[in-house]
Amino acid sequence: MDTRPFGIDFGGSGIKGALVDLGDGDFDGDRVKIKTPQPATPGAVAEVVAELLGHFPNRTGPVGITVPGVVHRGVVGSAANIDPAWIGEDADALFTKATGHEVHIVNDADAAGLAEVRYGAAKGRDGLVIVTTLGTGIGSALVYDGALVPNSELGHLELNGGDAEQYAANSARENEDLTFEEWAERLTEYYSMVEALFSPDLFVVGGGISKKSAEFLPLIDIRTEMVPATLRNRAGIVGAALWAAEAAAHH
Incomplete structure (x- = not known):
């Protein structure tokens, strides 16, 4: 068996x-x-x-x-x-x-967050790791010293009077035809807010668009280290x- x-x-x-x-x-x-x-x-x-x-x-x-x-x-x-x-x-x-x-x-x-912390981009990192997926919405996972704090739903934080994911998700970039520079400004606003609330040790950025992370991750201006997800789909x-x-x- x-x-x-x-x-x-x-x-x-x-x-x-x-x-x-x-x-x-x-x-x-x-x-x-x-x-x-x-x-x-x-x-x-x-x-x-x-x-x-x-x-x-x-x-x-x-x-x-x-x-x-x-x-x-x-x-x-x-x-x-x-x-x-x-x-x-x-x-x-x-x-x-x-x-x-x-x-x-x-x-x-x-699930994606657990996998990234155990096997992927955040392997071997302790403290608070916040894994975000940028897609139609913004998915999030909070993992502290390897333990999951489930159902964080950080895509639904309020940003500029609405749902953060409606403003900063990859779908917003596509729907509004934003350049990576314009999108990175919105992502800076979003991640700055999450950083202020949680003071994480690391952000892992996933979702299908993470394949192009070299085009936008370096443009996000926050203090916390950010790395692209590695396990992808x-x-x-x-x-x-x-x-x-x-x-x-x-x-």
Whole structure:
């Protein structure tokens, strides 16, 4: 039997999963992807997750699943970017019942943050590391001495009278056709505020746009060290598997 943990990244377009080797923080074998059902209600997603796990018949390890919403003890709280039917859903129980395996869900930004601290850009760093993902919104993860402080939602801090992510996310850069210089000015405002509130030791900047970090990270003018994320699109799956393995060990 294969007891390695399994990570699943539940996104808007695809539900992707792989076995994870927690020694090196990478996929162990192939990644399988299935299109996200429309509408992506809890029942429909649970069916896809069960189908995805069916590709790995011999695995018995814990399963971790990222969810793009606040997660409190396995229950989905707010969910700005997924079907409203998720709100109040005990997703741990739903997925455990649908798959016959112990399942633990975790916020998607938190999963990526855990992975970056354990295996990626912040490996070996202690103190407070804040991992942010710049995408449609701004996801955040607070990790202190390796321990996750979940559901930080720092993209929803107020900046210039609105939600910070509406002003400074990568989607704002795209929608308003900002140059990297113009965007970096907004990011400086955003990160200056987070820096003032939390005094972190390190910022890790992820999201798809982090591939172009050389074009904007050096332009962000704050005191705290900033580095690009390194795990890229592996971070969600790896972090979900890590979260599940550690949750299973606590039981």
